[in-house]
Amino acid sequence: MTAAEHLLPTSSTAFERALSEAIDVTPRLDGAITSLSGIKFTPPPSFLPFLVYEYGLGELTPYVPNLYDLLREGVAWTRVRGTPAAVDRALGWLGYTAGIEEAAVRRSRWNLFQLALDRVRDDEDDLDPIDGVANLSTPLRSVFWRGFAGYDIRPLEYSRNRWSEARWSSSSGARLRADGAKWSFGRTYSFDHAMTEADLTALGVWIEPTGDGEVPWLDIEWPDLAWDAFGGDARSELMLLAVPAGTAWACFRDSGGTVIGYRRAKVQQRVVVDPTGPYQFGGLRFAAAPTGADMMLVEALTDFGEGYGSTAAAVSLILAAEPADPARPGALWLGPGELDAGLPEIALTPLDIEFGRTVRERVRFLLRF
Structure with a gap:
């Protein structure tokens, strides 16, 4: 250690040198001063709040609560x-x-x-x-x-x-x-569903296959169409055409089977594959087809906040229903008991949706008849 007298000018008196040495605390603090070298690289926990204050990183503490991470990342962040x-x-x-x-x-x-x-x-x-x-x-x-x-x-x-x-x-x-800030999120759930005999029977359109390509006549008011309007699978097309008219709804249920709510479908179309069509599903594009179709596309899109606080474990479709309250004919979201369903639910499918205030949930079904 440098002697204190060496820091004084050569003209200093003996009294001045003695006084300098008497009040010099360096001999007592030299060890502590030496140990401070590099302490910021590995600071003890008690130092962290003071270093955060020194570097001006206090406004970041709500977002990076670990102060070691904050010191490491925050300094680099301030530079950019x-x-x-x-x-x-x-x-x-x-x-x-x-x-x-x-x-x-x-x-x-x-x-x-x-x-x-x-x-x-x-x-x-x-x-x-x-x-x-x-x-x-x-x-x-x-x-x-x-x-x-x-x-x-x-x-x-x-x-x-x-x-x-x-x-x-x-x-x-x-x-x-x-x-x-405003938040806008959306998730899409797509289901390619082959209609089962149970689904078609519930809709009242099931046609027993005859095995010879013929379609038996049913007691249904069929559309006034020529037979050449149908493609290769007239049975499927006829069953689709026979589905009763009405508004389709998506029905969301929780893990206990209780209805969370119903969402009106924004798309409900008989469709055929068409590369230029406006609808997309599974990498293919589809276009509406009044006849000659054996598929139906149904899509429902919840609004922000609908169903908030609930988690849907299953979704199904009701192809013909109206709001039970005649004063709300245009309602888009209905709660339990608020839908007057003309047909039973079909295509019950498990899923996992935690409804949120900032997310719109889109469910799409391609129903194959």
């Missing part, structure tokens, strides 16, 4: 804060990735941005942290206002997009709190 790289790094702490979509410069609120997340949120509790780190990672002028995955419908802009592919109000989504 205000750039897309900071958003990527912060979302990685939460287990997500996303593409950043900024508002068009022609818009009055050009500073808004959205996140195209890599998947539907794992849990609703993940959304507030995503909102928080997104706003902390971007420049002060930028505002995160929406995240989406699986379901993304944009507002109508005249002369810029098709009316049938846009909303008249704003982008799709729902907010969990008034001052928070």
Whole structure:
């Protein structure tokens, strides 16, 4: 250790050198001072709150509660804060990735941005942290206002997009709190269902196969069609044509078999395979066909929040039903006991859907007659 007298000028007096040595605490603190070298690389737990404060990382503690992780990741995050790289790094702490979509410069609120997340949120509790780190990672002028995955419908802009592919109000989504971001998620469940004898009998359209290609006449009001309107499987086509007219509904039930709710179908069409058709299922495209079809496509799409708090364990279809309350003929979602079903349920299929406030659930059935 350097002697204290060596730090004084050569003109110092003996009294000054003695006083310097008397008040010098270096001999007593030298060991502690030496041990501080590199302590920030392996700090003890008691040091962590002070280091977080020193590095200005306190605003990240709600999103990275492990302070060792926060010190390791947070310092690197501060170096790229205000750039897309900071958003990527912060979302990685939460287990997500996303593409950043900024508002068009022609818009009055050009500073808004959205996140195209890599998947539907794992849990609703993940959304507030995503909102928080997104706003902390971007420049002060930028505002995160929406995240989406699986379901993304944009507002109508005249002369810029098709009316049938846009909303008249704003982008799709729902907010969990008034001052928070909007979230728009969607999941699709597709079921290719071969109609069983039990299904067809329940609908009242079952035709016994004769084995010789002929179709026996049934006491049903058949459409006024020529026989050449049917394809190779006239029996299947006739059974499909005989299905009673009415609105189709998807019926969701919990694990105990109790009805959670009914959702009106947005698509209910006899279809044939058509590469240019508007409907898609299982990698193929389909088009509506009034005749000559032996398949029916039924699709229902729940709205945000419908069924919230429940978990569906099965879904089935009711092909002809109306709301029991005549004052609500256009209702889209009905609770237990609110549907007047003209036909029994068919195509009961197990699934697992935890309904949420920010997710629209799409169920599609391709019914093969």
